[in-house]
Amino acid sequence: MTQPTFACLLAEDAVTILCLRQGCWEVEPIGGESSTPLANERVVPEVLAQLSERLNLPGGLTHVRLFLVYADGVASRLPAALSGMAALGGTPLELLRRDRLGPDARHGAASTIMDRLFPVASRTPSASMPTAPVPSLAPAAARPAIPNNAAAALSGTRFYTVDAGHSQSALVYDCHSGLLWPSAAATDGPLALTDAAHVAGGLLFAGMSHWRVPQQHELEEFARADQPLRDRRRATMLERWNWLCAEGRLDLVKGTLTPGAGGHLLPVLDLARGRPFAEFVALAQARGWQVAPWSA
Numbered sequence: 001m002t003q004p005t006f007a008c009l010l011a012e013d014a015v016t017i018l019c020l021r022q023g024c025w026e027v028e029p030i031g032g033e034s035s036t037p038l039a040n041e042r043v044v045p046e047v048l049a050q051l052s053e054r055l056n057l058p059g060g061l062t063h064v065r066l067f068l069v070y071a072d073g074v075a076s077r078l079p080a081a082l083s084g085m086a087a088l089g090g091t092p093l094e095l096l097r098r099d100r101l102g103p104d105a106r107h108g109a110a111s112t113i114m115d116r117l118f119p120v121a122s123r124t125p126s127a128s129m130p131t132a133p134v135p136s137l138a139p140a141a142a143r144p145a146i147p148n149n150a151a152a153a154l155s156g157t158r159f160y161t162v163d164a165g166h167s168q169s170a171l172v173y174d175c176h177s178g179l180l181w182p183s184a185a186a187t188d189g190p191l192a193l194t195d196a197a198h199v200a201g202g203l204l205f206a207g208m209s210h211w212r213v214p215q216q217h218e219l220e221e222f223a224r225a226d227q228p229l230r231d232r233r234r235a236t237m238l239e240r241w242n243w244l245c246a247e248g249r250l251d252l253v254k255g256t257l258t259p260g261a262g263g264h265l266l267p268v269l270d271l272a273r274g275r276p277f278a279e280f281v282a283l284a285q286a287r288g289w290q291v292a293p294w295s296a
Helices: 043-055 072-087 103-107 110-117 119-123 149-155 193-201 216-224 277-286
Strands: 005-010 014-021 024-027 065-070 092-097 159-163 171-174 180-182 242-245 248-251 256-259 290-293
Touching: 005 043, 005 072, 005 110, 014 043, 014 110, 024 110, 043 072, 065 072, 065 110, 072 092, 072 277, 092 277, 216 242, 216 248
Parallel strands: 005 065, 065 092
Antiparallel strands: 005 014, 014 024, 159 171, 159 290, 171 180, 242 248, 248 256
8 A cells, every 4th residue: 555645834824734645746725725834833733633643544644755955044933833743653754844945946836846845756766755754752761862063062962873774784973063974985986976976865864855955165075074984094075085076076095186076975965054954953853863962
C-alpha cells in the first residue's frame, strides 16, 4: 500500500495542508477552508489532528509521508508544530525552508511552492520520492541532552555527531555555521566538477535531500577545524587530499585551488544555517536522532 504524502505549509499568517495526488500537489481543505489562520502556536497541532482524524489510519500519522514547509517569519512555531506531529505519531520526512526560493515565494500559491521545492517528486512521486525510514520518537528520558547555543559556547563544543539510525551514515553538525556534513564521501571515486551539483542534488543522507557542493570558504573552514573527519596526522579528510568545492578542486595539503578540476565530493546541507540552534534541536528530537558533542 502506497503511503499517503502530505505537506504542511506554515506561511506568515496561515497554515495550509497539501496532498500529493497522481503527481500533483493539491490543497487539502481543513474544516471546510483551504487554509487556517495562524493565530497562535496551537493552530498547527490542531490542524494536524484534524488531518489525522480524517485519514483515520492506525497509528495516526505514523505511516504518512509528511513534509513540513515554513516561512522565515514563523520559524519560532516549528517546535510546537514538530511536537504536534510527534503526539500524533508523525515525523517530518523533510523540513523545507520556503524562503530559499526567493522573495516571490511569499506571494506564490501553496501548490506552486511545493512544485518548486520538490519538482521531481511532483512529477513522479513513486520513483522520485523514496520512502525514507521514519524513526519512532524516542522517549524523552532516553534522548541525549542537546545544549543550546550558550551552553555550547561555554563548553567550547563546536561539532556534534548525529546518528540518524537505521544503518545510515552518521552526520557531523557544525554549531558555528549551522551546516550539516555527512561522514562519508558522496561516491567512492572522484567526480568531475560539472557532475558534482547533480550528484549532490540527488543524495538522500539521513532522509534529507537538498544537499549541495560546498563553497571554497566553507570547505576550507571545515577541513582546517578540529572535527571528526579530519585525519589527525596530516591535513587531509577521510584519507583524501583532493576535495571538490563550487570553485574547483581544493588541495588540503598544499592549500591550493585548481579551478574547474575534479575531486572527491563531501556535500553540505543548509539545514540550520543562519537559524536558531533550537530549530536543529527540534528537528533532531522529532526524527529520533541521537546527537552527541564531539571532542578529539
